[in-house]
Amino acid sequence: xxxxxxxxxxxxxxxxxxxxxxxxxxxxxxxxxxxxxxxxxxxxxxxxxxxxxxxxxxxxxxxxxxxxxxxxxxxxxxxxxxxxxxxxxxxxxxxxxxxxxxxxxxxxxxxxxxxxxxxxxxxxxxxxxxxxxxxxxxxxxxxxxxxxxxxxxxxxxxxxxxxxxxxxxxxxxxxxxxxxxxxxxxxxxxxxxxxxxxxxxxxxxxxxxxxxxxxxxxxxxxxxxxxxxxxxxxxxxxxxxxxxxxxxxxxxxxxxxxxxxxxxxx
Numbered sequence: 039x040x041x042x043x044x045x046x047x048x049x050x051x052x053x054x055x056x057x058x059x060x061x062x063x064x065x066x067x068x069x070x071x072x073x074x075x076x077x078x079x080x081x082x083x084x085x086x087x088x089x090x091x092x093x094x095x096x097x098x099x100x101x102x103x104x105x106x107x108x109x110x111x112x113x114x115x116x117x118x119x120x121x122x123x124x125x126x127x128x129x130x131x132x133x134x135x136x137x138x139x140x141x142x143x144x145x146x147x148x149x150x151x152x153x154x155x156x157x158x159x160x161x162x163x164x165x166x167x168x169x170x171x172x173x174x175x176x177x178x179x180x181x182x183x184x185x186x187x188x189x190x191x192x193x194x195x196x197x198x199x200x201x202x203x204x205x206x207x208x209x210x211x212x213x214x215x216x217x218x219x220x221x222x223x224x225x226x227x228x229x230x231x232x233x234x235x236x237x238x239x240x241x242x243x244x245x246x247x248x249x250x251x252x253x254x255x256x257x258x259x260x261x262x263x264x265x266x267x268x269x270x271x272x273x274x275x276x277x278x279x280x281x282x283x284x285x286x287x288x289x290x291x292x293x294x295x296x297x298x299x300x301x302x303x304x
Contacts, residue, residue: 039195041195044067048220052224061089066090067093075176082178084181090120094117094118111196116192118190121186124242133283134282135175137279138237139173140161140254143155146229159279159285161173195209251279258279261274264285265299266298272292285300
């Protein structure tokens with residue numbers, strides 16, 4: 039299958055000219071790399087590195103939660119990471135960054151493709167109940183102001199035969215009339231910058247962010263089964279997401295780091 043490359047000139051032009059995208063200091067596209075997240079974690083050792091975005095046409099060793107590894111054909115996905123320094127943020131609300139990223143991806147996919155994307159807690163993006171994108175945030179240490187690297191992997195033109203797992207999908211399989219990766223990337227960056235800037239302006243308060251997340255979260259109201267470390271299994275109705283981004287199942291709150299697998303509507 040012939041897949042077009044990203045329109046790098048358009049990306050550079052719009053990032054340079056759009057007021058919505060002036061948030062980003064640099065957006066770079068490379069042909070291939072092991073992991074965009076891993077690359078930016080290394081770069082973040084330089085305290086001057088902030089608000090930089092790295093996009094790869096091919097990612098050979100992408101990583102998800104719990105060190106799950108995935109690969110995809112070249113130019114079939116969006117593989118993108120950003121490094122951000124969050125000076126003055128309360129560590130207790132730091133977990134909201136990947137959830138904010140999930141909101142941005144959902145809104146961009148809806149706006150650019152018209153598809154009905156939503157969120158599975160904590161930050162998987164679904165279309166028709168099938169996963170189209172995942173998000174991973176990692177803390178990069180070694181400097182006075184720690185940086186967070188947040189990565190996005192979004193299936194764009196994968197065929198059924200190319201999907202990593204049966205419950206995945208892609209924008210093309212979901213019916214996107216024009217799965218333009220460049221347009222989707224610009225949409226994600228725009229939505230992310232807007233959400234992040236508003237969050238920072240509110241001194242990292244999560245009230246508005248939590249409300250936006252709840253509106254897009256398909257997990258809420260569903261009966262779920264959460265597998266926890268040590269073999270514990272928790273079942274019940276997912277009732278809310280609390281101020282720390284934890285999922286409330288019945289009267290108990292669980293964090294993303296505590297859940298090895300979450301299944302809804304089992």
